[in-house]
Amino acid sequence: MTTKPERADRGVTLADIAREAGVSLATASRAMSGARGVSAATTRKVRAVAERHSYVVSPEASGLSRGSTGRIGVLTRHIARPFYAEALEEIESVLADHGLDTVVYCVRTPEDQHSFFERLPARRKVDGLLVLALPLSPHEKERLDLLDVAVVAASGQTADYPYVSIDDAEAGRQAMDHLLRLGHRRIAMIDAIDPNASEWPIELRSLAYTRSLEAAGIELEEDLFVRVPWGAEGGAEGMERLLSLREPPTAVFIHSDDLAYGALRVLRRAGLEVPRDMSVISIDDAPMSELLDLTTVRQDARLQGRLAAETLLAMLADEPYQRARLTPTRLVPRGSTAAPAR
Amino acid sequence: MTTKPERADRGVTLADIAREAGVSLATASRAMSGARGVSAATTRKVRAVAERHSYVVSPEASGLSRGSTGRIGVLTRHIARPFYAEALEEIESVLADHGLDTVVYCVRTPEDQHSFFERLPARRKVDGLLVLALPLSPHEKERLDLLDVAVVAASGQTADYPYVSIDDAEAGRQAMDHLLRLGHRRIAMIDAIDPNASEWPIELRSLAYTRSLEAAGIELEEDLFVRVPWGAEGGAEGMERLLSLREPPTAVFIHSDDLAYGALRVLRRAGLEVPRDMSVISIDDAPMSELLDLTTVRQDARLQGRLAAETLLAMLADEPYQRARLTPTRLVPRGSTAAPAR
DNA sequence: CTGAAAGCGCTTACAG
């Protein structure tokens, strides 16, 4: 019946199903969506016909009609780093369980990030957005609000969206506490900055470092605090700087596991033994840390992803939710820390 | 003018833009899409109005009309493993550069996988599908064909879709060759099987092992070939079995880096030194391998992801493409291999 | 419980 044959065979439509089932389009639609107010027999009949044709309702058309997309966007700066990858995997899992698709927007570089907020490619494409460990400038937040969808942040946000995160200050305290209890007094810190991050919240981990030392009555030494770019290379650089001191520390608290891996390599190559010559602790408990016998403070990336996704689902369903959720961290003592040699 | 006010304020529509620009809907549509046949002045006027309202064309409506979704699905069993995460990151990057969204379908368990192929949640939602290192049974392939979209496989496929992959046999040969040249004769292999994989292609890596030994005139020893489940734990188990032999090998070729990490840990804990007591080589060159000083055969996950995405783009654009693309692998000699002790 | 009809927000052949 179509006057445009080239469009005619895009596949079976609800109209076809309705016709074959001997009901109206409206009833077929209700039967397929499980809306109430259709007799069980009719529903069965319609669905049987649909089944026979391997028919599924077109999400595009359905979404257009009802005004939702059935998709959630995840905005992130990385996919291939353990924390992000694990959080993403869990997010996808939660969303899929609720029938929602996950679309990934990865802004690798500052340029990508800039263009994302200028062009807003997610506009009109998602029902909600999960912002993964991406601090937002006020301008970026303003742009994001143009999406006009629910937003939840996981870790390190600067805007005022509902969020899920660890308590970085507490995690830092746990790490420092462990070193102090072991008897260390000369404790260094290798802090990390993301060279690509335009904005970053107050660094709670380094704050924990200074506070813990102060609380223990230990004087701060400028040389013992180094700040390096993110990643194993940064950790290596930081450790090299510490080893070059006239009097190196006996222990070091490192911003995160990734950095610690680089630091451990430097120690090994320098012929130093861990933990005898240097205790090393960091934060994350990334997958490799167990293999490397690294003492660390565990944060659960998957849990954070899960809770963030669930928060977003609650917002979309207009159910109550917590604006701020802190997930627990805990010390995982392994072989890279011990009491100082003397 | 709408009779349904609750639907009225979903935002600015093309009709609003057209009205304000003083043109018809049709012309506004053409101006926004950049279709030819609109005067430059009109185009400018329409776009200016759109800009002023932060308007973008609704992908849902546009897609419904033109019959495409602007989305590509990625089907995978993992997100949080380096190979997958890197490939995915690159895929997203390529697709985003072409204005396409990436939606992830991660089937973690055999049940997830089964349900994916039964329910086909990607149906009517994507213009194409990238299957990441997921071997398909004939039945699964049959189901997938119901999606009626372009499909490209990256690594380890069993169906006959266009694909991108390394040459596993060649990679294995490179690894074995390295050990043989160093003078090893007693070479073991730790092979991996994915306990979740319903189907798996002929194992080309272990084939390379036997062939290389045969070519070198070395007799195969059953004890020297062990097969374990995937992951570091599997590698540890495999190495333990090899160490328990009356006469352990002097070198071992391991299916992939992940397994090698576990094997290295077992060696270290057993007080054995690498490479003095045992040479270790594997395939992948995952991010941690450099830190662990692991000799390996590098495969480029990002390149595979990129080429797979580009192949899919070519298919969608009806441009010529290669049905099979093999990406190169190369030996990366590091500190975990050396000539046998005596 | 069921149907006719309007509407979701676009695109595009057709006719100027």
Next chain:
DNA sequence: CTGAAAGCGCTTACAG
């Protein structure tokens, strides 16, 4: 170069 109109494949208030 531009517009009126049909169509994309659904959903849902309205009226039985």
